[in-house]
Amino acid sequence: MLQAPQRTALSGPALIRLLARLADVDVPESRQSLSDRLSQWLGWTDAIALSSALSGTPPAVAAGARSFGSAEESEYVRARSSLAKTITGDSVFAADRRRHPAHASAQAASQNAPAEPAADYAVFRQRYLSIQQSMEMAIGNLRGRLRSMLAARTPAMARLAVVDAVMERALSERERNLLAAVPVLLAGHFERLRAAEQATLAAAEPAEPAEPAEAGESAESADGAGSNAASSAASNPAAPTPGAWLNVFRKDMQSVLLAELDVRLQPVEGLLAALRAS
Structure with a gap:
């Protein structure tokens, strides 16, 4: 089987739970509070800036501020949808459907060759990092626009906007470093899936080669053996499909990126909630 084993239940964001499962590790619950x-x-310097934002005089609010409405909600929905489509529609993560699984298995059995060319994880890693950059830029721009709207509402909302700006500056580098480690974790999942399929295919190979045929029947027997192997692989639904592990990995990487998108959008959703309530 190419499925990762179930691990101890873990609370927290879906991204953490998913990575713990794919990395095949048990992650203990943190005993630290958020403030700690x-x-x-x-x-x-960050602590000083945050203290000033919380205890200082709220910034002045300009008169005639534009009210929050459906346009901002729609902008958030468009941004989220666009980033999600970038992930789910990326050709690097698309499943290989060029050959039917039964035909691929039959071809591999008859030719004694893998149905999928050697995969290079560097391609997946580079694409993952590229999508991360796209998410960071698009979400950062949207967060800044919503923060500007919040700063123009009321003194209390203006203070919240300043706090959000301070937190973004203070935590952006750490967030970037932590999320950059995700494709490193996925590299191990990539190798484990490939190794598991190789072991499954090796176990499915015949233990001994067939007895050599007589000289007069060699060509006919060879053709018959190849046809029988192909027919058996095509008719046996339990036969391993060479290259199936790569489609499993593609789907898993997409799931991780979508979970990361949810995490990255949390500050934006917080600003939207504040604007709705103001």
Whole structure:
């Protein structure tokens, strides 16, 4: 089987749970509170800026601010949908449907060759990093626009906008470094899936070669053996499909990217909630 084993249930974002399952590790629940964890992540300059934003005089609010409405909601929906389509529609992550699985198995059995060419993880890693950059840019721009709208609402909302700006500056580098480690974790999943299929295919090979045929029947027997192997592979639904592991990995990588998109959008969703309530 090419499915990762079930691990101990873990709470938290779907991204963390998914990575724990694909990396085949048990991740203990953190005993630290959010404030304790943030105190380790924020430098002293960040702490000063955050303290000033929370305790200082709220920024002045300009008169005649544009009201929040459906246009901003629609912009968020468009941005989210566009990024999701970038992930699900990417050709690198598309399943290989050029050959029917039964035909691929039959071809591999008759030719004693893999149905899928050697895969290079570097291609997947580079595409993952490229999509991460697209998400960071698009979401950062949307977050900045919503923050500007929030700053023009009320003094309390203006203070919240300043706090959000401080937190983005303080945590962006750590967030970038942590998320850059995701494709490193997926490299191990890539290799485990490939190794599992190779082991399955090796176990399915005949233990001993067929007895040599008589000279007069060699050509006919060879053709018959090849046809029988192909027919058996095509008619046996349990026969391993060479290259199937790569489609499993593509789907898993898409799932991780979509889960990462949800995590990246959380600050934007927080700003939207504040604008709706203001």
